[in-house]
Amino acid sequence: MSMHMAKKVVLPLLVSLLAALPAAAAVKVQCPGDTNGDAQWTGSEVQPANTRCIHLAAGDGFVTMADGKLQYSFGFTDVTGVPENQVMETGMLAAEFSAPTIKLKEGEHVYLTLSNVGMVMRPDLFDPHSVHFHGFPNAAPIFDGEPMASISINMGSSLTYYYQAPEPGTYMYHCHVEATEHMQMGMLGNLYVTPLQDDLPNGTPLNLNGSTFVHTTGNKYVYNDGDGSTYYDVDFPIQIVGFDSRFHDQHIAIQPLPFAMMKDNYPMLNGRGYPDTVNPGALAAPAENGGKLSQKVSARITATAGQKVLLRISSLATVDFFTLQSLGIPMKVVGRDARILRSSTGQNLYYTTNSVTLGGGESVDVILDTTGIAPGTYFLYATDLNHLSNGPEDFGGMMTEIVIS
Secondary structure, three states: OOHHHHHHHHHHHHHHHHHOOOOOOOOOOOOOOOOOOOOOOOOOOOOOOOEEEEEEEEEEEEEEOOOOOEEEEEEEEEOOOOOHHHHHHHHOOOOEOOEEEEEEEOOOEEEEEEEEEEOOOOOOOOOOEOOEEEOOOOOOHHHOOOOOOOOOEOOOOEEEEEEEOOOOEEEEEEOOOOHHHHHHOOOEEEEEEEOHHHHOOOOOEEOHHHOOEEOOOOOEEOOOOOOOOOEEOEEEEEEEEEEOHHHHHHHHOOOOOOOOOOOOOEEEEOOEOEOHHHOOOOOOOOHHHOOOOOOOOOOOEEEOOOOEEEEEEEEOOOOOOEEEEEOOOOEEEEEEOOEEOEOOOOOEOOEEEOEEEEOOOOEEEEEEEOOOOOOEEEEEEEOOHHHOOEOOEOOOEOEEEEEEO
């Protein structure tokens, strides 16, 4: 059956399924000060201080690999600002890979609503979904998203997670229900937290360990370092991911899934393989999505000579370890797994390298200092040649450009 014909059959089925949901199932947003349920503050609505609301929908859709191959996927999409009675329609066939990037401030009160809009292309599935804030220290079990101790969201329903944004650093998020399957299918995204040190009064001295660094309004730091050593000018989240095309093909064909044989043959950064990684905008929407964009997060890195570039690198690959290398621009690693590299006595343990290796669930904070670096195009790429391919294509895969002007 073609994708077009499948949609003709499946959409009416899904409408019937939604109509049959229990009366208690409904899209419901909880956001302090928001009275109309769109997870934002407009008109006379008052936003509480230091508060952030986000509304994500979880469902399915399609993405396009760099060699043009269409892949069925699961994913999240941002429906913040969408009225509650329009979320189901807006979220259907809108799964994004990578998921929308979430940027938080340390200490923020975050209300994240997840609504499960169902699987349009697989109406035989009634999979619940969750959001797991990976790396969150001491998360309340009910809001952790891990299904053994937390709540999962059934189709046609919503749950609002509450977090007080933790220590700064690079985290990630993903669905933790049937995690191997749902993560392989694309339910994952970038998430990071910026430090309170960014908002210090102008002229505040950062004199830890005798430092003479003085904070200036507008300065940005990776951590509350106390000495200005993690200062940067521009930052880019880069997430290591991969697709096993056979797994995805079997899924849309409603065939047994090859878990034991899972092997990613489409290594990607931010849900794209090279050369799509250097496209600064969203990739063209697959026709099968009804015109909805599904690959919005670019992996292109740009800076002006002399700037310090922060790469927030994380991995949610479900199969392999990956090593990323940058030739021509040294990498200074200042943090790992959302923790500053510092001893218990306050000594900085940063180190300089030209490559970093990550397994699934790990992150590193890398600063590229472009002082003295000649303008031009450099590359961030996987060192394993097998990861520099788009399926059967020999050139592409896990690689992007660092453009210094």
